[in-house]
Amino acid sequence: MRELLTSARIPAPKFRYTPCVRSGPFGFVSGMVALDPATGAMVEGGVGVQTDRxxxxxxxxxxxxxxxxxxxxxxxxxxxxxxxxxxxxxVWERKFAHIAPPARTSVGVTTLPLGALVEIEFVFVSDRQ
Incomplete structure (x- = not known):
């Protein structure tokens, strides 16, 4: 079973995709870029500022x-x-200072959507099925 999830707390996708798909205990969050929730525009600043957002x-x-x-x-x-x-x-060290960090893969790319400097996709697992 696949459950398609959205959140009104963050900017709506600029393209056609589902922000999060839950399947059983797993949650797959589509790649996120640093969009300001109030304006939907890319935040100004470097890699650290965008990662924080x-x-x-x-x-x-x-x-x-x-x-x-x-x-x-x-x-x-x-x-x-x-x-x-x-x-x-x-930013990563600060966000995971008090909880165990997840596994990660980091890749350098030529371009990202909307001129972003950073994009991150996430995989979650819970005990809820």
Whole structure:
């Protein structure tokens, strides 16, 4: 069974896709870029600022998706500025300072949607089926 989930707390998708798909205990969150929830526009700033916004948006959406950050199992990270990856890691370390971090893969890419510097997709698992 597949449950399609959305959240009014974050900007609606700019393209046709489902923001989160739950299948049994698993939640698959589509790649998120740093959109301002109030305006829907990309936030200004570098990799660190955009990463912070992505995690802030994720935490807002998780309230509607039915998952918690503690249930995050995997993150796939894409960036057009791999030379600034230290900024990403600073945010990552802060977000997971008090909980076990998930597995992750980081990939440098040429371009991302909407001119984003960072995009992250997430996989969650819960004990709810």
């Amino acid at each position: 992505i995690f802030d948006n994720l935490e807002l959406a998780l309230q509607d998706y039915g998952f918690t950050l503690e249930q995050l199992c995997m993150a796939h990270i894409y960036t057009t500025r791999f030379e600034q990856f230290g900024e990403f890691n600073e």
